[in-house]
Amino acid sequence: MVVELSRPHAVRRARTLNALTIGWNTIEGLVAIGAGVAAGSVSLIGFGLDSGIEVSAAVALTWRLSRENRDDCREDDDRLAQRLVAISFAALAVYVAFGASSSLIVGRAPDASIVGVALAVTSLAVMPVIARAKRRVAPVIGSRAAAAEATQTDLCTALSAALLVGLGLNLLFGWWWADPVAALVIAGIAAYAAVTTWRAPSLAHTCCV
Numbered sequence: 001m002v003v004e005l006s007r008p009h010a011v012r013r014a015r016t017l018n019a020l021t022i023g024w025n026t027i028e029g030l031v032a033i034g035a036g037v038a039a040g041s042v043s044l045i046g047f048g049l050d051s052g053i054e055v056s057a058a059v060a061l062t063w064r065l066s067r068e069n070r071d072d073c074r075e076d077d078d079r080l081a082q083r084l085v086a087i088s089f090a091a092l093a094v095y096v097a098f099g100a101s102s103s104l105i106v107g108r109a110p111d112a113s114i115v116g117v118a119l120a121v122t123s124l125a126v127m128p129v130i131a132r133a134k135r136r137v138a139p140v141i142g143s144r145a146a147a148a149e150a151t152q153t154d155l156c157t158a159l160s161a162a163l164l165v166g167l168g169l170n171l172l173f174g175w176w177w178a179d180p181v182a183a184l185v186i187a188g189i190a191a192y193a194a195v196t197t198w199r200a201p202s203l204a205h206t207c208c209v
Helices: 007-039 042-066 075-106 114-141 144-173 178-199
Strands: none
Touching: 007 042, 007 114, 007 144, 042 075, 042 114, 042 144, 042 178, 075 144, 075 178, 114 144, 144 178
8 A cells, every 4th residue: 555645754755865865876976987997988987977967966956855944936946956957967968978979989998897787786776766766755745856856866777777788798798889889878868868857847736835
């Protein structure tokens, strides 16, 4: 049986999930970037940067949730936080697409990364659980910013899958090009998320007090 959340409970849960997101993605991002630099993997570096962007999105949502006790409509606050998330998606897409394209053009082959494979598998196990919990609280709060941040966590799951395929093919078969191709997939998903997040309408209870 599904228990309906009250608004105060949903806000508290959103704050807890947000703090968990910041902690997890900080560690994930540092490990991914470190492993990516060591292996020369543009997909791993892009994945690590996405973790950093998800932290920035979670920080924006933290600010949005801190405005929850105001007595007036929170639509402007929510819209600003939502657009900050969208801009972060766009920045990731541009950076990763440029790096991946450069790697393919010059034929820069990354080393195999067992650490990266393990990180991708772990992320695939953790991220869907967190995203599902975030999607449940966003409509109760009436926060499109919270919904957008949940979408970013879903994106992290898709990025983890793309990363795992790219790193796995390079590790098992030496297909170096699979890494920048995976990075281009990451960039494409991020670009789509940027557009949909920017255009998304406010939820029903955004102005609820």
